Amino acid sequence: xxxxxxxxxxxxxxxxxxxxxxxxxxxxxxxxxxxxxxxxxxxxxxxxxxxxxxxxxxxxxxxxxxxxxxxxxxxxxxxxxxxxxxxxxxxxxxxxxxxxxxxxxxxxxxxxxxxxxxxxxxxxxxxxxxxxxxxxxxxxxxxxxxxxxxxxxxxxxxxxxxxxxxxxxxxxxxxxxxxxxxxxxxxxxxxxxxxxxxxxxxxxxxxxxxxxxxxxxxxxxxxxxxxxxxxxxxxxxxxxxxxxxxxxxxxxxxxxxxxxxxxxxxxxxxxxxxxxxxxxxxxxxxxxxxxxxxxxxxxxxxxxxxxxxxxxxxxxxxxxxxxxxxxxxxxxxxxxxxxxxxxxxxxxxxxxxxxxxxxxxxxxxxxxxxxxxxxxxxxxxxxxxxxxxxxxxxxxxxxxxxxxxxxxxxxxxxxxxxxxxxxxxxxxxxxxxxxxxxxxxxxxxxxxx
Numbered sequence: 001x002x003x004x005x006x007x008x009x010x011x012x013x014x015x016x017x018x019x020x021x022x023x024x025x026x027x028x029x030x031x032x033x034x035x036x037x038x039x040x041x042x043x044x045x046x047x048x049x050x051x052x053x054x055x056x057x058x059x060x061x062x063x064x065x066x067x068x069x070x071x072x073x074x075x076x077x078x079x080x081x082x083x084x085x086x087x088x089x090x091x092x093x094x095x096x097x098x099x100x101x102x103x104x105x106x107x108x109x110x111x112x113x114x115x116x117x118x119x120x121x122x123x124x125x126x127x128x129x130x131x132x133x134x135x136x137x138x139x140x141x142x143x144x145x146x147x148x149x150x151x152x153x154x155x156x157x158x159x160x161x162x163x164x165x166x167x168x169x170x171x172x173x174x175x176x177x178x179x180x181x182x183x184x185x186x187x188x189x190x191x192x193x194x195x196x197x198x199x200x201x202x203x204x205x206x207x208x209x210x211x212x213x214x215x216x217x218x219x220x221x222x223x224x225x226x227x228x229x230x231x232x233x234x235x236x237x238x239x240x241x242x243x244x245x246x247x248x249x250x251x252x253x254x255x256x257x258x259x260x261x262x263x264x265x266x267x268x269x270x271x272x273x274x275x276x277x278x279x280x281x282x283x284x285x286x287x288x289x290x291x292x293x294x295x296x297x298x299x300x301x302x303x304x305x306x307x308x309x310x311x312x313x314x315x316x317x318x319x320x321x322x323x324x325x326x327x328x329x330x331x332x333x334x335x336x337x338x339x340x341x342x343x344x345x346x347x348x349x350x351x352x353x354x355x356x357x358x359x360x361x362x363x364x365x366x367x368x369x370x371x372x373x374x375x376x377x378x379x380x381x382x383x384x385x386x387x388x389x390x391x392x393x394x395x396x397x398x399x400x401x402x403x404x405x406x407x408x409x410x411x412x413x414x415x416x417x418x419x420x421x422x423x424x425x426x427x428x429x430x431x432x433x434x435x436x437x438x439x440x441x442x443x444x445x446x447x448x449x
Contacts (some may be wrong), residue, residue, distance in 0.1 A: 053257045087355035090119035090127045091145060103226040111221070115141070122424035123278070125189055125294070130170070130231060138231035139218055143385055148225075156183050181391040185273065192227040194446060198293035199229060202272070202441035205264045206290075212263075213289045222441035232289040234281030241409065252286035254412030258419055260290045261403055266423040268436050273395035275402030277409075297395040301429040302328060307396070308424050314343065314350050321344070330390025338387060348373045349400055352416040358415070361407040382428045 096117070100108045109115060112131045126144040133139060145151075162180055182194035188194055203214045213232055221228035257280065264270040272279075273295035280290035306328030308389070313322035322343055326334050332341070353362050371396040381387055389397075 004319045008368065035075055055062075061187050077357050078170045078193075090122035093117050093214065095146065096129065096143060099146070099202045100141075103143075104221070108248065112341060123292075124229075132219070137218075139221070140215065140226050140231045142192065142227040142229070143222075144192065144225040146189065152186060152190060168228060175209050176315055176388065177391045178389055178394050181394040185295050185297070186441065188296075191224055192222060193224050195227055195293050196222045196229075197443050197445040198296040201270065201296070201445050202264065202293060203438055204439050204443055205268050205270065206260070209259050209263060212260040213283070213287060215289075215291070232281060232282045232291075234279070234289045237280040237282055237288075237406075238277050247411070247413065250410045250412050251287055251414055253288065254407055254410050254414060255407065256286065256288040257403065258414075258416075260288060261399060262420070262423055265299075266304065266427065267432070268439055269301055269304050269432055270436070270439075271297045271299070273399055275399050275406065277406065280406075295395070297392070298436070298445075299392055299396075301433045301436070302391050304432060305427070305429050308427060310346055311353060311420075314346050315354055317419070319343075323386050329393055331387060331393075333385075333387075335384065338381070338385040342387070344373065344380070345377045349404075353420045354417065356417050357415060360411070360413050361404055361416070 100115075104111060111133075113134045113136075114132040118129075120130045120140070120331040121128040125148060126142050129143065131139050131141050131143045143403040146292070199215060199217050203216060206212045206214055213234075215229035215232055218230070224441070237253070245253075260280075261272060262271070272290065272293070274292055279291045281291065283289065306325045309328065310322060310325035311320070313325055319339060323334055323339055326339070326342060352359060
């Protein structure tokens with residue numbers, strides 16, 4: 001059964017609804033940055049959150065992403081947009097009945113001992129319902145919202161237009177490859193069969209790690225628009241933080257999150273690309289549940305080798321090795337001036353890994369330090385002609401910044417250097433390639449694109 005309105009007409013309707021929002025945002029940004037026109041940012045940010053939260057879809061996801069990147073948005077916008085995914089309004093029971101009927105057939109309710117009418121969680125592309133199978137298993141059923149294919153295409157058109165407008169104002173970062181990467185990853189998030197495979201992949205990669213728990217997809221209850229998985233019990237990370245846990249608990253949670261992200265990256269070349277607070281739960285033993293496997297990136301082994309090479313180049317102040325690492329990643333036309341600018345950003349990101357001692361992620365005692373570094377890098381790139389980030393860089397940078405911001409909010413104090421070196425000590429690109437190919441095949445992950 002086709003989604004309601006999943007045609008070119010649905011896409012046109014979506015385009016019409018979003019064009020005003022995007023145009024208004026672009027006008028405000030341009031007015032402030034180019035003409036110095038001051039506006040009520042807090043009021044506009046609240047309006048923007050309401051518009052995007054009501055629309056759901058990738059525009060909301062992109063806005064939430066932008067809120068995690070230093071200097072990408074004014075602080076008033078970032079504060080409002082960071083709440084979007086956790087607070088998206090759910091759709092009602094009539095939608096749930098239609099979606100479940102289209103995916104599992106008219107007798108779908110007989111397949112469950114119990115199925116919750118109210119959504120347990122709602123985000124940009126779908127909502128989750130708690131259910132119990134006849135064998136007693138608790139499961140989470142993620143239902144994709146109606147008309148998502150046309151929604152995605154209309155929003156991607158808006159994103160492309162907004163990027164083009166912004167690039168005319170500010171050309172520090174050439175965004176062609178950024179757009180291609182975001183578009184491909186967002187389209188992949190529509191495919192719940194792929195997400196189930198990604199979930200199996202993470203289950204394999206983290207099978208021996210007691211600090212991280214991955215849900216298991218339920219065979220026979222998953223389709224392209226319905227993902228049924230084991231229900232994981234835990235407390236939302238923000239709620240756990242609101243209880244003001246001890247430093248030891250904060251460190252334990254941060255250690256588990258470090259494992260969840262970086263064991264797959266350095267052992268298998270795979271990263272979870274959606275590092276926002278709503279995707280973590282904390283268990284009573286301070287281990288974590290990792291949620292939402294739609295935005296997963298698989299990197300070629302040489303790219304991971306380049307990540308390690310850049311760390312070693314920054315540590316040793318080896319400019320030629322740093323330039324080679326950027327080239328390995330896919331950065332072109334790296335002049336000496338651009339190298340200096342990029343290295344300032346790399347030094348900021350790698351700083352916690354360079355000292356063999358327990359420390360905070362940021363010890364500047366300046367909450368605006370990261371934003372100031374980002375601003376200097378941004379201006380430096382503008383001055384030196386700009387760069388075109390390779391596609392692989394997009395989710396890598398997003399994850400590093402997003403996860404770093406979570407570590408900051410945790411106030412974790414750990415020896416990040418020793419944790420990092422324990423993962424890369426025996427790194428071998430050929431071994432990673434074999435390990436990656438085996439895990440992808442066993443999990444049934446289809447090729448990207």
